[in-house]
Amino acid sequence: MTARNGKSTLRVDPIACHAHGLCAELLPEMITLDEWGYPLTQRIPIPDALSRDARRAAAACPTLALRLDRQQSAGAHPAQHGRNESSNRVSAG
Numbered sequence: 074m075t076a077r078n079g080k081s082t083l084r085v086d087p088i089a090c091h092a093h094g095l096c097a098e099l100l101p102e103m104i105t106l107d108e109w110g111y112p113l114t115q116r117i118p119i120p121d122a123l124s125r126d127a128r129r130a131a132a133a134c135p136t137l138a139l140r141l142d143r144q145q146s147a148g149a150h151p152a153q154h155g156r157n158e159s160s161n162r163v164s165a166g
Contacts, residue, residue, distance in 0.1 A: 080118035080119060080143075080144055081118070081119050081124070081127070081141040081142060081143050081144065082116050082117065082118055082119060082141070082142050082144055083100075083103060083104065083114040083115075083116075083119065083127060083131075083139065083140070083141065083142075084114070084116075084139075084140045084141075084142045085111075085112050085114055085138055085139055085140075086137075086138040086139075086140065087111070087138075088138075089136045089137060089138035090111060090112065090136060090138035090139075091135070091136050091138075092106075092109060092110035092111045092112075093110075093134075093135050093136070094106055094110050094112075095130070095133055095134065095135065096112050096130045096131075096133070096134055096139045097112055099126060099129055099130040099133060100123065100126050100127055100129075100130040102123055102126075103115070103119065103123060103127065104130070112139070118144065119141070127141060128141065
């Protein structure tokens with residue numbers, strides 16, 4: 074799953090996760106479980122060959138705790154992704 078200016082990585086919301094373990098069953102190449110059954114992921118780009126499985130694992134999470142984060146390349150402008158950081162600034166005057 075290649076974004077316009079980068080690749081996606083996996084992210085687990087530790088508050089939302091209830092350790093069902095479905096993600097590790099669907100994507101064992103990128104997700105392992107700790108001794109309590111919570112997923113462990115690495116913040117590395119998802120290989121193209123696993124992008125479909127990663128999307129499937131994120132969609133199958135019963136608590137929606139597994140997400141795909143799109144990583145921007147170093148030269149990408151935030152507005153290209155619908156995020157304009159300058160609109161969040163408060164003027165000093």
